[in-house]
Amino acid sequence: MTRLRAALSRPLVRRLAEAVVTLVGVSLLTFVVLRVVPGDQITASYGIAAGELSPDQIRSLEAYYGIDRPWPVQYLGWLGGVLSGNLGLSTASGTSVAALTAQALPNTVELAVLAIVVGLLLGIPGGMLAASRPGRARDGATQLGSLLSLSVPSFLLATALATFLANQLGWYPNGEGYRTLLEDPWLNLQQMALPALVLGVSIASPVLQTTRTAILGVRSEDFVRTARAKGVPPRLLQVRHVLRNALIPVVTMTGLQFGFLLSGALVAEQIFAVPGIGRQVLLGLQQKEYAVVQSTVLVIAVMFVLVNLLTDLVYRLVDPRVRAR
Amino acid sequence: MSTPSDPGRAGPVLSVRGLRVAFSTARGDVEAVRGVDLDVRAGETVAVVGESGSGKSTLASCVNRLLPENGRITAGSVRLGDLDLTTADERTLRDVRGRRVGMVPQDPMTGLNPVLTVGAQIAEALEVHDRARGSAARADAVALLERAGLTDAGHRVDQYPHEFSGGMRQRVLIAMALACRPEVLLADEPTSALDVTVQRLVLDQMAELADDLGSAVVLITHDLALAAERADRVAVMYRGEIVETGPAEELVTQPRHEYTRRLLGAAPGLAARKVRDRPAGASEGAVDPGEESPLLTLSGVVRRYRVPGRSEPLTAVDQVDLEVPVGRTVAVVGESGSGKSTTARLALRLEDPDEGTVHFDGEDVTGRRGRRLRGFRRAVQPVFQNPYASLDPRYTVEQAVAEPLVVHRVGDARTRRVAVRELLDRVALPVALAERRPHELSGGQRQRVAIARALALDPRLVVMDEAVSALDVLVQEQVLDLMVRLQEELGLSYLFITHDLAVVRLVAHRVYVMKDGRIVEHGDPEALFADPREDYTRRLLDAIPGRSLARS
Incomplete structure (x- = not known):
């Protein structure tokens, strides 16, 4: 443990500094984009009626929503709030963004974890299968499958699956109103099954390709020959020598995919009515609730950074060479 | 040098007869080993010497049957004791590998699994052949490392390969190859990737350990001088055939085959000096006469370099x-x-x-x-x-040689073409090679191209x-x-x-x-x-x- 910590100390400091810069950049970009896009919270709430508002009314509404102040003041005000733990308020629902996130984020994390599990379960054995006989039928079939899973858009797969299951088997748990894992574990897992499968399938493809390439690369390494010359039987050779080394790039790929999933799998959440972080951003955007969008995007960016740090940690566990540096 | 089975003497532990190996390539079959006979007696060291492409490594990989996938044995036999390895099935071969035939690979930097400790890798050699398990295997690994010349073995056994230098890694690989006391140790250029001073030490330790454990050694090398010094008998291999075999000393002092003679003449340890210091005052060609001007x-x-993790440069x-x-x-x-x-x-x-x-x-x-x-x-x-x-x-020879001229804007396309021809001529490369790319050239040709490129700017x-x-x-x-x-x-x-x-x-x-x-x-x-x-x-x-x- 101390060895691990010592190895981490220096790069960790550097990574944290990088993370802060990234987060500030993301928040600035979100802030500016939101304000450059035409329309604001007034037009969003009043629709065409906004055109009939008098200048006085508009001014008081702007003051109410806090968008009358100059941009830098708005930004710093928001940032100050975030730093003191106040992510802002959703004016439409009257709840704090922190409370909204506390509800949405666990759902997204759960979905992401399940999707990654599905993706790895499909991708790693698939990659091993493809690599076992490169260039042969088995390889071709897995490659074709992986290409298909990559090219079929997830909304298509999602709707097709949902329609089929609902019509043919009458099974559509997502229609019953979302329950969290704690409220009703059994129903929750049923509700998560389809989105996790759809997302998992789309992740499986890059995982499969990475695994296949890595295995083929490792297999021609000298140390594999050394192991064979020792008389190591095939199964042990495959797991201890080939796969252990081939997993190193797969860890990187998985971390990347996990990061994307945590930023809210909007399409899957929308189709399967999972109230996750992606939908929260979407609602915020529709309502032009600046604070909601800014804070939620920041939360997503933080998750991304955390996942990257986590990937680094796992990396250190699987590759002793990185540990030493 | 054929030794018919002499009842008075122990028969060979390894006996290769009429061995032929072919590789299937895009241009058809290429025969890498063409009718090789070789005997190795128990405890003996036999060196197989030849240049790259002579088939010496292919010969070695027939003994533990780890030929590349496109290679196959087309004729002949490789007998280890009573067992014919050319016809043995995979299960039998697995039992032979490591237990009866050990292998020390060429490059210690890539020969060890980077994610396992060296101890685990040595213990594995013992475990797959049921020689020892768990803590007993670990203790054996420590003992083996010590005998292979690794200091502080008890501590280093739990380290990973990247924490070892090249010479140390080769000692680990030697310990691993000899863990099950094999009858035959195949050492394929075991030290050519190491520093000269380390080479000597590692070879000494390998010889000593193999001797202790009673393993015969097949030493594959390109270095005739090294072979002659280390082996009891030397077999010289040329284009897939063994052209001469004999006791090491005899072979060096009275080479019979033309190729052996050429190898001996070229060996840097033995060859004559190529340059002479010119006597002072004698002028010669373009060189300044008389005293040496710097x-x-x-x-x-x-x-000085900064090293991460160290405050002192x-x-x-x-x-x-x-x-x-x-x-x-x-x-x-x-x-x-x-x-x-x-x-x-x-x-x-x-x-x-x-x-x-x-x-x-x-x-x-x-x-x-x-x-x-x-x-x-x-x-x-x-x-x-x-x-x-x-x-x-991606550059052709011509492009590579012309590049310095282009960078320094010397001449135009036509004069550069002429210049390239002259340069190739100067380094004794046929002009026909100008259109080739590096992968189509031999190592010596490539180095000539590199020299021609260096000479381009006078x-x-x-x-x-x-x-x-x-x-x-x-x-x-x-x-x-x-x-x-x-x-x-x-x-x-x-x-x-x-x-x-x-x-x-x-x-x-x-x-x-x-x-x-x-x-x-x-x-x-x-x-x-x-x-x-x-x-x-x-x-x-x-x-x-x-x-x-x-x-x-």
């Missing part, structure tokens, strides 16, 4: 004074890490010295950069160790960083001859960086010995080799294989 002078140069080059006279070859020798390559980079001005100055042709070029460095860049050209890595794989100094170290002896000899001829014709100066003192003896007018960033000794190579003052120089000299043979 072309390149490094005075008191220091180069590492001094790679420490107060080095070095002079390359016009028309002469100056060699810098030392082990890896001695700072010799950094010295080369300083001489090329690829790095800036932290202290000291670099003078070229009487001018201080230390602080020059950009445009003002252009003239220097033209006059000083590098040739690196690995010609395959230093040539762009340089005055060529810096050769281990430029012949990766070449087979016969090819090495040709390239060295070429170097010497070009020096005579063009009055070139060479700064020759190498770890191989035997080569230095052949071509250098002056030699500097480097250790830990400092020059410990310098002078005329003949004098220095005859009477080295420093212990370190003596160790480097002793490490040249076949020194004893040269004297006899």
